[in-house]
Amino acid sequence: MIYLDNAATTKPDEECLKKAEKYLYTDYYNPSAVYAGGYNLHKELASAKENIISTIADSENFGLIFTSCGTEADNQALFCGGKRGNVVTTLGEHSAIFAAANELKQRGLDVRFAPLNRDGSVNSDELVKLIDEKTSLVSVIHASNETGAINDINKIAAAVKAKNKYTLFHSDGVQAFGKFAFTLSRNIDLYSVSAHKIGGIKGCGALFKRKNLVLKPFIFGGGQESGLRSGTENVFAIKDFEFAALKRYAILDKAFAYVSELKKRLSDSLDKNVFRIISPANGSPYILTVSAVGLRGETLVHECDDKGLVIGNGAACSSNDKKRYSRVILACGQPESVADGVLRISFSPENSLEEVQKAAEILNFTAKNRKSIME
Numbered sequence: 001m002i003y004l005d006n007a008a009t010t011k012p013d014e015e016c017l018k019k020a021e022k023y024l025y026t027d028y029y030n031p032s033a034v035y036a037g038g039y040n041l042h043k044e045l046a047s048a049k050e051n052i053i054s055t056i057a058d059s060e061n062f063g064l065i066f067t068s069c070g071t072e073a074d075n076q077a078l079f080c081g082g083k084r085g086n087v088v089t090t091l092g093e094h095s096a097i098f099a100a101a102n103e104l105k106q107r108g109l110d111v112r113f114a115p116l117n118r119d120g121s122v123n124s125d126e127l128v129k130l131i132d133e134k135t136s137l138v139s140v141i142h143a144s145n146e147t148g149a150i151n152d153i154n155k156i157a158a159a160v161k162a163k164n165k166y167t168l169f170h171s172d173g174v175q176a177f178g179k180f181a182f183t184l185s186r187n188i189d190l191y192s193v194s195a196h197k198i199g200g201i202k203g204c205g206a207l208f209k210r211k212n213l214v215l216k217p218f219i220f221g222g223g224q225e226s227g228l229r230s231g232t233e234n235v236f237a238i239k240d241f242e243f244a245a246l247k248r249y250a251i252l253d254k255a256f257a258y259v260s261e262l263k264k265r266l267s268d269s270l271d272k273n274v275f276r277i278i279s280p281a282n283g284s285p286y287i288l289t290v291s292a293v294g295l296r297g298e299t300l301v302h303e304c305d306d307k308g309l310v311i312g313n314g315a316a317c318s319s320n321d322k323k324r325y326s327r328v329i330l331a332c333g334q335p336e337s338v339a340d341g342v343l344r345i346s347f348s349p350e351n352s353l354e355e356v357q358k359a360a361e362i363l364n365f366t367a368k369n370r371k372s373i374m375e
Contacts (some may be wrong), residue, residue, distance in 0.1 A: 002355045002362075005312045006197075007145055007175060007346035013199035016315055017245035023236040031233050032224060041235055048242040055249045056177065057184040057208060065207045065228045066238055070174040070194030071096040071208035076218035076229070077190045078104065078139060079169040081214075085111035085134030090122040091331035092149075093141050094172050098327075101139070110134075110252070116331045119280035120147030124220040128159050142176035142191075146314060146344065148279045148287030148329040150176070157187035168213070174205075178248040179286050189213050195241035197275075198248045204237035209278050228236050260285040262347045269360035274367045276338065278329070291334075292341040292367045294362040295374070300343060300366055309362045312344040 003011070014143065023041075031041035049064040067073045074096035078087070082104060089101050091113050107109040112181040114127035122140055129140065138160045143150050170190035176182065178198035184191055191208035195201060207216060209228075221230030248255070252289045263285045267277060276287040292300055296311035304311055325339040345359070 001308050001310060002351075004345045004347060004351065004355075004359055005310050006348040006351075007344060008312055009202065010099050010348055011197050011350065012201050012240075013244050013247065015284065016199060016247060018242050020236055020240035023239050025266055031209060032222065032236060033265050036137045045233055045235065045238060046073045052193075052206060055209070055245055057115045060072055060201060062184065063209050063211050063226075065209055065225050066233060067205040067207060068203055068234075069154070069205040070094075070172070070192050070197075071205070072218070073192035073194075073205045074139075074170075074172055074206055075100050076135065076215075077192060077227075080216045080218050081168045081170060081190060082109065082137035082139075084109075085136045085284050086112060086132070087137050088112045088127060088135055089139040090114045090115065090116065090127065090141065092120050092122060092144055092328050093118045094174065097139050097172055107339050110301070116328070116333075117149075118333055119283065120144040120149035120278075120332050121151050121280070122156070123221065124151075124156050124159065126162055127156070127255070129186065131160060131163045131167060133164060135164055135167045137170060139170040139172065140172045142182075143171040143220070143284045144328070145175045145287075145288075145334065146326060147289045148175075148283035148285075150180075150283055154182070154185040160186045175284065175287070178252070181252055184208065186210075190215075195237065198244050200241040200244040201237055204234060206241070213331070221234070238281055251349070254258055256285060258349055259347045259351075260374060262353065263288050265353055266345060266356045266360050267270060269357060269364075271364045271368070274364065275373070278332075278338075280352050286348075288345045290343050290345070291338045292343065292370075293364070294339055295341045295367060295370050297340065297342045297349060300324065300341075300363075300370065302322060303366045303370065307362050307366065309359050311359075311363075312342055312346070314342055345372050367370050 015245050029037035055066045078100040101111050115123045121307050142153050153171045168189045172192050174194045179194040189210045194205050194206040217228050219230050224230050239302040294332050301313045329339040
């Protein structure tokens with residue numbers, strides 16, 4: 001099997017799992033307990049926070065709230081940060097933000113959506129125009145999970161603060177964290193990440209939070225995570241996330257260059273008479289979105305799966321809404337004929353050039369064969 005759906009989830013890193021194993025079998029105590037075993041785990045959680053923060057920020061200015069996933073981190077940012085006036089976001093957000101924003105709208109909040117550029121990045125000039133003295137929060141995805149387009153969140157956050165210094169700025173960084181180099185600026189208040197996109201396991205995410213920011217909890221209970229996220233901490237998943245993050249950031253630049261080559265090889269090998277490239281050239285190398293115009297992407301996904309190639313046809317988290325066309329692709333200005341044929345191919349440093357070459361052969365053959373059947 002050739003697995004090229006890494007934007008949906010990645011294979012858990014075996015070395016990191018082995019290191020974290022003891023938190024399942026021996027160090028399984030409750031980190032809130034007052035006895036030595038529990039207190040030692042409390043210190044392990046503090047160490048995990050410091051190490052994960054160090055990858056993209058500094059612990060003097062940022063703290064970290066562990067969550068169950070990136071979706072929960074996104075939801076906490078919106079529901080706890082966007083409680084008054086209006087909220088501004090984009091038409092290119094992951095469903096964790098888009099659906100939460102629409103829920104805020106249902107609750108009576110004024111929610112404004114900024115348009116996208118052709119490549120899936122936000123039109124930042126139009127976004128800033130939507131901000132006024134009543135804007136409580138702005139949320140802009142860092143790297144598009146649909147096209148791989150990268151938004152310059154530090155630049156956008158600075159423009160937001162220049163328009164209204166009291167507005168909170170959040171970014172969904174799930175497809176950016178562990179993929180390319182960046183540092184959170186002082187203008188960013190909240191930033192969401194997820195473990196299973198970088199070799200960690202499912203069930204663990206985190207929300208970076210500027211330290212002087214007062215934020216209400218999203219989940220109430222025993223007061224864990226400094227009162228900001230109640231519930232007994234999943235120490236095993238958190239430590240696995242820590243190990244996966246440190247391992248990925250130790251090879252970040254090398255992995256970026258290698259995955260860029262994988263993306264280029266596949267892009268160059270696709271039949272241009274069949275496939276149209278949607279992803280921007282300067283986007284994330286981890287995502288290549290194409291369209292087999294005139295064909296159904298979902299059909300091609302199933303046929304490629306039968307041949308041993310696993311790819312996606314858009315955001316995995318959006319597959320449950322039963323809509324034929326990706327709202328993000330349509331918001332990029334693409335017609336339905338293009339949106340219908342969308343395929344998302346996403347890479348990992350664990351993929352090989354040989355796999356990518358074989359994937360291109362399968363894609364070309366499958367699409368051509370489907371075309372001939374339809375004709």
